[in-house]
Amino acid sequence: MKYLLYILKRLVSLIPVLLGISFIVFFLIRLIPGDPAATLLGSHATPQAISELRSQMGLDKPLLSQYVTFLGHLLQGNLGYSYVYSSSVMDLVTISLPVTIWLLVSGTVFTLLIAVPLAVLAAARRNGIADNIIRAVPVVGLGLPAFWLGIMLILIFGLKLGWFPVAGYGASLADHLRGMVLPGVTIALTLSPILIRSLRASMIDVLSSDYIVTANSKGISTARVVLGHALRNAAVSSVTVLGVNLAYLTGSTLVVERVFSLPGIGQQMINSILGRDFPTVQGITLVFAIMVVVVNLLTDVTHAALDPRVKLA
Amino acid sequence: MTPPLLEVRDLHVDIPMPHGRLHAVRGVSLSVGAAESVGLVGESGSGKSLTLRALLGLLPRPARIVSGTILIDGEDVTGLPAKRLKRRLTDTMSMVFQDSLTALNPVMRVGDQIAEAPLRKLGKSRSEAKAIAVDLMREVGIADPERRYELYPHQLSGGMRQRICIAIALSTKPRLILADEPTTALDVTIQAQVLGVLRRLKQEEHVGLLLVSHDLAVVSQTCSRLYVMYAGKVVESGDLLDLVTEPRHPYTFSLLRSVPDPDRRVARLLTIEGRPPDLSEAVTGCSFAPRCPFAEDACREREPEPVPAGPGRVSACRRIDTAERWTAMVSEEAVSQQ
């Protein structure tokens, strides 16, 4: 009950952030040199259409009332209309968003599969050979471009070895799962170095703390001490790190989708940019921001669930 | 004669340093009988906590045992393979720490922390383990244990947490509890309650106690026999009463004097000046000599051997002969103060 109340409170606290996001996205279109209406309609628009849109958008009215109109549309789930696709932006998003969410989930799963065992190993065998190798990984991995990594994975595991599909997303669930392996691993490989670093540091911190000595003094198995006591505590701090980086990497899905030809919102955004489809770019930028907000919310909620010390009130 | 429950012979503990090593425990020998309460006192840095931790194989990194023998019921366990050694040690002994807040896992319910050993080690079922934990909580004086079982460490008071720690220590059914300054973090009233719990365990459950403390008052409330440590060595040992009334080592003597005694208003004649020696360097002679008002050249040159100093007493001082003078000096001083 207390927990639900906490979630509710966090949701309410999101309102100012969401307003801010809408504000930035609203002004994005004003950055474009020239007449927004003309830009929105694209190069083939007739003058009548442009002037029609001008009055429809309220471009002759003050900025504030334009923003209120924009916000009103957003609240109704109206992200604008794509003249290039002759479709509402909301529809474009609805089609492509599941792919991006699939990608984010598989990226997170692979990240955890890679980062957690390595960090635990490094921390448990501190200053050993494995630890030194694992510690070098973040330094090398920091400058690894996700798209290049993706291309290399395609080359090796897709084309040379033929283990996984190199592009697309397939139609069935099995296809989805197979198609998500390489993109997910790409995301994981760029995300896990940072997570390994922080998880290792907090594991070492935790392993030298008194309650681990207490646990050891009980004479239970080392595995039980490491997994039951240490990992849980280390996870508490690492969830936040994972969340922050996942938010950052939400941006990389855009590149990964491009490399693997996945029809997600990132791919849609790039195509819209290349097609100079402003309303779609604007709408998807907003959707990306909302995804970050949701990831942050999930991080806080998970953190609160893992750590009883978080004040829920 | 039955061998003591626990005996330690010539224990050495080192802490590797960037340049050299710190010889923190330098040949400690001690023994604890079944259901006996023994105190280990000394100032901080004397190696008493490390000695205690070494006994359970829980030395903090990078400290390690260099040599020494541990006997349980007269059997040398030092040579056992690591797994069996750990098993043997943790089956016999368990530990209570100074800071109950850090000693408890912050994200685990306190009850589950007590129930863990019965569940994972003694092979009890979940409900049995929980029942055991609730019983233990009641035994250490926690009211309403069923409700408190569900709480997290940060939701309990310091005294309550230390009781939980004692319950955890009891959960492995040990014959000896090692307690490392268990009451230092608590205020005086709570301190007395927690010490009461430990005393009662000894009387009713026949659980022995090896108590480490820098506070003679705490030790004298709980223990019947004492070991006094200085600079990594035991300098004197004996029955509590003998040791407190007639110390046979000047360090013990000065330690006693640094306990304020409101009844006698004794001046701090021998308030210890100077610092303990740097144990990362070799110590020649008696380690207390630089601070000892009675030290002579021989003290500074050769290390004193522990010698019997009365029934059941051992002292590592070559100037025991001056012992009467120490007492006399204090009395004089006390008179002149009045």
Added chain:
Amino acid sequence: MSAVTIVGPDVPAAPEAGRRIRGRWNPPLVAGLVLFGLIVAAALCAPLLTSQDPIKQNLADALLAPGAKGHLLGTDALGRDVLARLLYGARVDLRVGVLAVISPFIIGSLVGLIAGWFGGWVDAVIGRIVDMVIAFPFLVLVIALVFAMGPGTTSIYTAITLVGWVAYCRIVRGQVLVAKEQEYAMAARASGLPTWRILLRHLLPNVVLQAIVFSMSDIVLTLLAIVTLGFLGLGVPPPTPDWGTMIQEGQQFILTKWYISTIPGLAVVITGLALALIADGIVEKANR
């Protein structure tokens, strides 16, 4: 990392000897500086290292393998020399990468200084703006801004500045909140010096270190962003060589001519490694 902190209060302090022996330089810092120096030197000396023109097309010599006569690293689909494009591309990417970190660094640090020092409504307003910006994934907002402002290096600088300053602002603000309570800051305040002088002369030097440490890894992230923009076709407009564009152009030949994408990718990885080593070295120095 001394043994003392691990062991706890029961052990005398470690002897201080040997601290100075380790000195000012540490291996990651030296390795990173040397590597980065080599890369910068190669970029600067591009005309000396290759006689080829990075832009000149020669369709007759397209898609030559590395080691072909006159083309050490081969040629791309338009017959341009890969080595020349790599070297001249380094000039573009490194220049943009480094410059695009400077203005967010300055703006973010100053805003953070102001927010932390004045607190109150100033801090609240700045805090709200920061919250808004960090709600967007870095890359998405940069891409959207570059798109809105049109292609070109100016757009890239502006976009990265508009998004990147918030990180510096948060770091410096946090440091100021701590420094503000310390004696030297109190003393400076009590002395009646003008506020700007306290901020710039007394406070800034004490709080800027963390921002500098961060800026090292930020250069890597910025470089990645620029290369990514190039890969997506939103970067430095063609025919100017750029590593991201080179990787993108090679992707369609990946099965037969794998090296076209691989070589510039490795260049990014190695540059990133050099900068990451420098960042690591500075962190290590700062923590000492």
